[in-house]
Amino acid sequence: MNLAKLTALGACASVLVAGTTTPATAVEPPGHARRGSVVSVTPVEHLSAPELTQYLQTTGMKPGPAKYGVDAYRVVYRTITPQGQPTTASGLVALPRNGSRRLDLVTFLHGTNATRNTTASVLRTAPDRVRSLMFAGAGFAVAAPDLLGLGVGPGRHPYGDTASEVSAAADQLLAARTLTALRGRSVRPDVLVTGFSEGGRITLGLGRALQRGQVAGFGLRAMAPVAGPLDLLGVELPALVDGRVSPFVATLYLGYFLTSWSRLMDLYKDPSEVFLPPYDKVVDALFDGDHTVQEIAAALPADPGKLVRPEFLRSLAHPTGALGERLRTADTICTDWTPRVPIRFFTGAADHDVPPANSVNCRAKLGVPSTITDVGPVDHNSTAELAYPQILGWFRTLGHVS
Secondary structure: OOHHHHHOOHHHHHHOEOOOOOOOEEOOOOOOOOOOOEEEEEEEEEEOHHHHHHHHHHOOOOOOOOOOOEEEEEEEEEEEOOOOOEEEEEEEEEEEOOOOOEEOEEEEEOOOOOOHHHOOOOEOOOHHHHHHHHHHHOOOEEEEEOOOOOOOOOOOOOOOOHHHHHHHHHHHHHHHHHHHHHOOOEEOOEEEEEEEOHHHHHHHHHHHHHHOOOOOOOEEEEEEEEOOOOOHHHHHHHHHHHOOOOHHHHHHHHHHHHHHHHOOOOOOOOHHHOEOOOHHHOHHHHOOOOOOHHHHHHHOOOOHHHOEOHHHHHHHOOOOHHHHHHHHHHHHHHOOOOOOOOEEEEEOOOOOOOOOHHHHHHHHHHOOOOEEEEOOOOOHHHHHHHHHHHHHHHHHHHOOOO
C-alpha cells in the first residue's frame, strides 16, 4: 500500500485495529535470540470459506469465492536492525483450512506504509491483510512481514533500505515455518514471492537471497513484483524530481525516504541542510510511524520543490558520493544475479507513483525470459487490485494447491 492509498482509510484507521480477546501466546523460551525464532503468536482471524468470501468482496477484492477458510496470526519474531543489532518485528501468517499437511508458501511484501498500525498483522481492513487472506483462501500458507518499525515492532521503519527489508522478510519465513509446524503442518521450501510498490523491490531482493541459499531451508519458486521502484537511479528518483511522479506523492515519498536514510547514513546533520523552512522543523517527526497519512499530508506542501532545497532536489536526479554509492548498491537487485525461476512483472499504464519504466528497465537488466503484464490505463493502487487475482491464478499453476 502506498501513502496516497492510506488517505482513503481516513481517520477511522486508528480505531479499526483488529483486536482479539485471545492473548498472545509466548513461544520462545527465555533468553532465546536466534534470528527467525518466534517470540509470540496472537490469533487475529478465524474465517470459514463463506465468511472469507464475504470479507474479500466487502474490501473490494474479487478473486471469486474462497475455496477454504483461513486462520491467521500475528507473529512477533527475532530479526536484526540495519546495523545488525538484535531486534524484533511482527508479521501476519495465514494458513488455509484445507486439511493438507504440506503447504506451498507465498510471501506477500507490502507497499509504502508510514503508519505502524495499518499493517497486515494489525489492521483488519488493510489491503495487505486482504491480499494475504486471498492467497490463504486458495490453499497457500502466507507470510506477510510488517517489516522493521511497523506493526508492533519497535523503532522506526528504515524505508527503502533494501538490505534490512530483505533480512526482516527472510527471518519472517523462518518464523512462519515454526508456526506452521506448531499447527501440525509444514511448508514446502521453494517460496512464491510477490510484493507491491516498495514490496516489489523487496521481491527481487528476497528472491536473490533465496536463490543464493541465504535463507536456511528455503529456496525460490517464482517472483511477481507489482509496480515496484526497481530502478531507483535510472527511473524513480529522476521521476520524483522531473514531475513524472505526481507532486503530492513525490513530496510524501521524498520526505519519508530522506528522513529514513538520514538515520542510515550521514545524509545530513541538520534537517535544514536538505529541507526548506518551515518543514525542516517538523518533517522528521511526521514520519515517526505514529502519524496518519492525513496528518502527514496536511503538514507538508503538495510540491517537492517546496519541501526540499532546490540544489539537493536537483542532485537526487543524479546522486553522487555516499548516497549515490548506497543507491547503486540497492539497484543491484536487477543487475548482479541471474534468476533461474519464472518472473512476471505487473504494471499500470497510468501509474504516476512508480512509472512502468522501472519494471521495463529491470527486466532488461536481468536479461532472462520474463513477462511484463500491463493491467491497463490505471493508477498505482488500481494496478495492485487488478494484478493480484491474476497472480493468484498464476501461482496456482506453479504450486500443489487443488
